[in-house]
Amino acid sequence: MPTRVMKFGGTSVADPQRIRHAASRVAAAKADGDRVVMVVSAMGDSTDDLIDLAKKISSKPAKRELDALMATGELASSALSAIALEDLGLRACSMNAYQCGIRSDGEFGHARIDAIDRASMERKIDGGVIPVIAGFQAVSPEGDLTTLGRGGSDTTAVAIAAALDVVGSGGCCEIYTDVDGVHTADPRLVPEAPRLTQITYEEMLELAVVGAGVMHERAVVFAQRYGVPIHVRHSQRFELGTMIQKETSFMESIAVIGCALKSDLGRVVLKGLPASADTQGVLFGAISQMGILVDDIIQNDSDQITHKFIDLSFTVDHAELPEVKIAVTRVLKSMGSGTMDIEIGLAKLSVVGSGMRHHSGVAGRLFETLGKADIAIRCIMTSEIKISCLIPQEHGKSAIRLVHAAFGLEQGERVTIERQLGRV
Amino acid sequence: MPTRVMKFGGTSVADPQRIRHAASRVAAAKADGDRVVMVVSAMGDSTDDLIDLAKKISSKPAKRELDALMATGELASSALSAIALEDLGLRACSMNAYQCGIRSDGEFGHARIDAIDRASMERKIDGGVIPVIAGFQAVSPEGDLTTLGRGGSDTTAVAIAAALDVVGSGGCCEIYTDVDGVHTADPRLVPEAPRLTQITYEEMLELAVVGAGVMHERAVVFAQRYGVPIHVRHSQRFELGTMIQKETSFMESIAVIGCALKSDLGRVVLKGLPASADTQGVLFGAISQMGILVDDIIQNDSDQITHKFIDLSFTVDHAELPEVKIAVTRVLKSMGSGTMDIEIGLAKLSVVGSGMRHHSGVAGRLFETLGKADIAIRCIMTSEIKISCLIPQEHGKSAIRLVHAAFGLEQGERVTIERQLGRV
Numbered sequence: 001m002p003t004r005v006m007k008f009g010g011t012s013v014a015d016p017q018r019i020r021h022a023a024s025r026v027a028a029a030k031a032d033g034d035r036v037v038m039v040v041s042a043m044g045d046s047t048d049d050l051i052d053l054a055k056k057i058s059s060k061p062a063k064r065e066l067d068a069l070m071a072t073g074e075l076a077s078s079a080l081s082a083i084a085l086e087d088l089g090l091r092a093c094s095m096n097a098y099q100c101g102i103r104s105d106g107e108f109g110h111a112r113i114d115a116i117d118r119a120s121m122e123r124k125i126d127g128g129v130i131p132v133i134a135g136f137q138a139v140s141p142e143g144d145l146t147t148l149g150r151g152g153s154d155t156t157a158v159a160i161a162a163a164l165d166v167v168g169s170g171g172c173c174e175i176y177t178d179v180d181g182v183h184t185a186d187p188r189l190v191p192e193a194p195r196l197t198q199i200t201y202e203e204m205l206e207l208a209v210v211g212a213g214v215m216h217e218r219a220v221v222f223a224q225r226y227g228v229p230i231h232v233r234h235s236q237r238f239e240l241g242t243m244i245q246k247e248t249s250f251m252e253s254i255a256v257i258g259c260a261l262k263s264d265l266g267r268v269v270l271k272g273l274p275a276s277a278d279t280q281g282v283l284f285g286a287i288s289q290m291g292i293l294v295d296d297i298i299q300n301d302s303d304q305i306t307h308k309f310i311d312l313s314f315t316v317d318h319a320e321l322p323e324v325k326i327a328v329t330r331v332l333k334s335m336g337s338g339t340m341d342i343e344i345g346l347a348k349l350s351v352v353g354s355g356m357r358h359h360s361g362v363a364g365r366l367f368e369t370l371g372k373a374d375i376a377i378r379c380i381m382t383s384e385i386k387i388s389c390l391i392p393q394e395h396g397k398s399a400i401r402l403v404h405a406a407f408g409l410e411q412g413e414r415v416t417i418e419r420q421l422g423r424v
Numbered sequence: 425m426p427t428r429v430m431k432f433g434g435t436s437v438a439d440p441q442r443i444r445h446a447a448s449r450v451a452a453a454k455a456d457g458d459r460v461v462m463v464v465s466a467m468g469d470s471t472d473d474l475i476d477l478a479k480k481i482s483s484k485p486a487k488r489e490l491d492a493l494m495a496t497g498e499l500a501s502s503a504l505s506a507i508a509l510e511d512l513g514l515r516a517c518s519m520n521a522y523q524c525g526i527r528s529d530g531e532f533g534h535a536r537i538d539a540i541d542r543a544s545m546e547r548k549i550d551g552g553v554i555p556v557i558a559g560f561q562a563v564s565p566e567g568d569l570t571t572l573g574r575g576g577s578d579t580t581a582v583a584i585a586a587a588l589d590v591v592g593s594g595g596c597c598e599i600y601t602d603v604d605g606v607h608t609a610d611p612r613l614v615p616e617a618p619r620l621t622q623i624t625y626e627e628m629l630e631l632a633v634v635g636a637g638v639m640h641e642r643a644v645v646f647a648q649r650y651g652v653p654i655h656v657r658h659s660q661r662f663e664l665g666t667m668i669q670k671e672t673s674f675m676e677s678i679a680v681i682g683c684a685l686k687s688d689l690g691r692v693v694l695k696g697l698p699a700s701a702d703t704q705g706v707l708f709g710a711i712s713q714m715g716i717l718v719d720d721i722i723q724n725d726s727d728q729i730t731h732k733f734i735d736l737s738f739t740v741d742h743a744e745l746p747e748v749k750i751a752v753t754r755v756l757k758s759m760g761s762g763t764m765d766i767e768i769g770l771a772k773l774s775v776v777g778s779g780m781r782h783h784s785g786v787a788g789r790l791f792e793t794l795g796k797a798d799i800a801i802r803c804i805m806t807s808e809i810k811i812s813c814l815i816p817q818e819h820g821k822s823a824i825r826l827v828h829a830a831f832g833l834e835q836g837e838r839v840t841i842e843r844q845l846g847r848v
Contacts, residue, residue, distance in 0.1 A: 016480035056440035058511035069503035079493035087482035
């Protein structure tokens with residue numbers, strides 16, 4: 001009998017009616033004879049509302065208390081979801097992190113799950129009761145509630161799926177959300193972008209990092225580590241969504257499976273920094289101390305003869321630029337050498353696909369497509385299965401549609417490698 | 425060093441500003457060098473809001489889940505209160521029922537506290553940290569959250585005060601609320617009614633039962649059992665309130681310490697019921713099965729010769745009368761004898777005082793006062809320290825003011841027994 005872990009996000013349990021609908025999905029799975037566990041996020045924006053309340057009381061609320069506070073959102077929605085299941089005539093019980101022994105490393109705000117007491121849930125399931133787990137939280141070694149960071153309920157669901165060995169049972173971890181799966185591009189940018197039936201963990205991670213916000217990165221990393229297949233699907237529709245798994249049936253036969261655009265980036269270009277061992281440490285230490293996340297970093301030696309200076313550039317969210325400027329100016333002054341140039345209004349366009357490991361020509365086709373459209377490439381970054389270009393933001397939306405078309409992605413996973421690389 | 429358990433009710437933590445104010449009260453106590461524990465209710469009407477949400481999902485939400493749901497209100501306010509304390513520069517930590525080992529008998533909706541792990545709180549206090557306890561909840565033997573019923577946070581506070589032996593330390597349990605203490609009558613009915621500085625548990629219970637809603641009955645019973653003095657005081661003002669304790673300094677020297685009025689009562693008068701052993705059981709069993717609380721029951725033998733029939737009457741809230749009628753009609757039919765008369769529009773006026781044990785003449789003075797004002801007494805009920813009369817509701821408000829004046833209660837606890845009994 002397959003075990004299914006069914007996780008419903010905040011929009012899927014945002015009000016009583018949607019909670020009832022989510023419960024009906026779980027009831028249908030149970031009626032199929034499957035062993036079912038439900039995992040829920042907090043209702044709609046309730047987590048943000050709780051944080052706002054805390055901020056009205058203190059400008060710097062203690063992390064421990066913020067976690068205790070935020071955890072109440074999922075505690076409430078798990079009880080309400082259990083009520084909805086029981087109203088449908090099923091036996092259900094809400095379970096908090098104490099009750100199902102979800103233990104963490106104790107890091108408030110971004111705890112990691114260390115252990116789960118699978119027996120507590122299995123006793124319920126074996127007794128015909130559907131456990132309804134409050135997502136997003138785990139108990140620290142000291143017995144405090146810790147939260148897992150944004151998207152943490154996805155991680156809860158994956159961890160429970162791993163603990164209950166859903167793979168061995170023939171089931172998977174199902175993430176019910178407000179989109180119908182993972183598309184070849186964000187459908188708001190590329191309306192013709194089809195849904196993929198499958199995608200690998202690696203591809204999903206590359207897409208998540210470049211701005212395709214379907215699944216939270218940490219949950220995918222967790223799923224990859226434990227080999228848990230994730231089925232991302234729409235909570236209000238009944239079609240299948242996208243399976244995120246180790247391998248896809250087409251991962252070697254096509255090169256590019258998706259593309260993404262991340263806008264509102266600024267690029268900081270530094271030249272002539274002293275080539276000492278601690279330069280990068282001092283620079284990015286100063287930036288990270290201001291709580292700023294740096295996107296990509298690219299470094300070249302500028303000075304091939306004396307090796308006394310280095311050039312490097314990095315990208316940040318546009319909104320962070322004023323603070324970055326202050327930090328970098330201070331660092332350059334303390335280093336006694338180097339200049340800073342700042343470029344704004346950039347977007348990062350990326351193409352992703354495991355098939356790049358087997359097929360060359362993707363970069364050429366990408367650059368050619370942009371070149372033909374007269375779109376300047378300011379910077380190129382690659383990984384084994386991804387190529388990204390920084391381009392002027394004003395061309396971002398047209399660029400992603402052109403690239404999507406160039407790789408034949410409107411055909412989704414049915415596209416051929418010949419079509420992708422322009423050999424037909 | 426005295427230990428003070430400081431409990432703040434829903435109105436006292438209804439919004440961020442009030443939470444900050446409550447925290448400042450706790451901070452002041454801590455600054456005095458006292459050992460402090462804070463206990464909080466859910467914010468304002470949030471418990472009712474949660475119940476409403478559950479009712480939108482199911483007309484009959486499971487009790488277990490309602491408890492898990494309602495408990496989140498206090499969990500949130502304890503975290504927010506700890507945030508407020510830390511913002512004032514103090515060290516504080518919220519504690520839920522799992523963390524401070526508050527164990528219950530497992531009765532959902534009206535659980536009783538069986539045990540508290542005082543060590544968990546003492547470790548915090550000894551380390552200079554203020555524990556902020558989520559009231560109203562306890563963990564069942566199965567590890568589920570159970571709630572203690574309406575007013576349950578008062579019970580939590582009293583139970584913690586008992587566990588921490590506040591009496592032995594020279595402290596007490598302080599209930600911060602939206603009234604300044606217990607008055608000789610409800611000040612909305614009798615504006616001149618002064619606040620009492622002391623009242624006995626017994627007197628408080630008699631007043632609570634007849635409608636003086638300052639303290640929840642169960643918390644007073646708990647305090648009485650464990651000898652915990654309760655200080656009821658206003659959360660926004662700094663004057664002392666009322667101490668609820670075993671004895672008062674004037675309990676033998678004055679007869680009546682307060683009076684109360686309970687309105688909107690109906691009286692059901694039954695005559696000629698069969699005098700069999702199970703008559704009362706069948707009758708009140710049928711009524712209680714409908715979830716109706718019966719107020720007072722008075723029984724007389726109607727038939728002094730054959731002892732074949734009994735007469736009895738009881739009072740219920742006016743709103744319950746239609747259902748009571750249905751239940752009683754059914755019972756009378758099954759018994760084959762008896763008649764029912766219903767009287768509506770009644771109020772119960774009560775005078776309370778431990779001094780009645782030592783002084784006679786209270787009943788006479790009460791009846792005389794009502795008689796002079798031409799207020800008909802429909803029924804009289806007494807306990808050792810209370811006399812109640814059922815009177816027409818239209819006279820209720822004038823009656824309580826007359827009686828308050830007749831016993832000189834505007835002088836509060838400074839009144840003499842001679843003045844009370846009209847001997848001056």
